[in-house]
Amino acid sequence: MINYHENGIKASDYEYSGDREALIALKKIPVIDKLLSAYLDFTIKSGMFVQVQQNCFRVTKETYPRVYELYQICLNRLNMKQEPSLYIDLNYEYNAYATGIGSPFIVVNSSMVDDCTDGELMALMGHELGHINSSHVLYHNLARNLMVLLTSHLKALAPLISTGTVFALFDWQRKSEYTADRAGMIAAGGLQPSVDLMLRLMGKGEVQKYVDLSLDTAMKQYQDFNISKDSFIGKFLYVTQTAAMGHPWSIQRIKALSDWSKTENYAGVVSEIQRLESAEG
Numbered sequence: 562m563i564n565y566h567e568n569g570i571k572a573s574d575y576e577y578s579g580d581r582e583a584l585i586a587l588k589k590i591p592v593i594d595k596l597l598s599a600y601l602d603f604t605i606k607s608g609m610f611v612q613v614q615q616n617c618f619r620v621t622k623e624t625y626p627r628v629y630e631l632y633q634i635c636l637n638r639l640n641m642k643q644e645p646s647l648y649i650d651l652n653y654e655y656n657a658y659a660t661g662i663g664s665p666f667i668v669v670n671s672s673m674v675d676d677c678t679d680g681e682l683m684a685l686m687g688h689e690l691g692h693i694n695s696s697h698v699l700y701h702n703l704a705r706n707l708m709v710l711l712t713s714h715l716k717a718l719a720p721l722i723s724t725g726t727v728f729a730l731f732d733w734q735r736k737s738e739y740t741a742d743r744a745g746m747i748a749a750g751g752l753q754p755s756v757d758l759m760l761r762l763m764g765k766g767e768v769q770k771y772v773d774l775s776l777d778t779a780m781k782q783y784q785d786f787n788i789s790k791d792s793f794i795g796k797f798l799y800v801t802q803t804a805a806m807g808h809p810w811s812i813q814r815i816k817a818l819s820d821w822s823k824t825e826n827y828a829g830v831v832s833e834i835q836r837l838e839s840a841e842g
């Protein structure tokens with residue numbers, strides 16, 4: 562059950578500033594409205610959300626007690642006003658996403674529920690709640706379905722491809738991931754579960770018997786990357802390889818989260834959550 566507090570934390574208390582600025586800039590691009598209305602038309606005609614809601618189990622106290630309990634903790638730590646529906650999809654690929662229009666909901670693949678520790682699962686669900694809390698979902702859906710959309714509405718939307726709008730959308734999407742990662746860390750109660758989740762997504766689940774993957778090894782890799790990024794070829798690779806990506810590189814995300822965990826901003830958010838939790842007993 563959610564205990565929303567009017568004076569509790571809000572998304573604006575932890576959002577990555579680059580995310581908010583890029584979204585404001587994105588909304589000012591005139592053609593973005595045309596893309597959005599084409600996307601809404603496409604989703605209604607394809608009935609894509611109904612498929613999830615009819616094919617996947619919804620998480621309740623009865624269906625998935627462990628996930629339900631962890632989800633309630635996430636909702637309370639993030640001080641969410643509403644509880645988005647949560648679904649489990651029988652799928653062995655590591656993935657989760659927030660989707661929907663009007664009333665967004667979250668889908669977590671069954672492999673994540675099976676393999677993740679409680680902390681990792683909270684970091685994962687908190688990440689998706691972070692996307693909903695910061696109103697990312699509509700534009701994320703647009704980015705995710707852009708290629709299908711451009712194919713189905715090719716004549717009307719094709720001229721937009723050359724405007725840079727597409728790259729502006731992907732640029733904002735990558736920045737929005739930093740905000741969602743922060744929400745995941747808040748929901749999980751600390752840095753370690755979020756780092757463990759990202760290491761798992763980088764392959765730790767598959768290879769953990771053979772290698773030592775840790776925050777230290779990730780930071781070492783970050784330092785090695787930084788040396789090469791200073792060179793002309795490093796900069797060139799960074800720009801060309803990330804321009805069309807929906808997520809920043811994993812090592813960059815770990816570094817950003819690790820840095821944020823040491824800030825006064827994060828400490829203030831944590832102390833506010835602890836104050837409310839102790840007041841509720």
Ligand SMILES: [Zn+2]
Binds near residue numbers: 688692738741
């Ligand atoms: Zn995300």
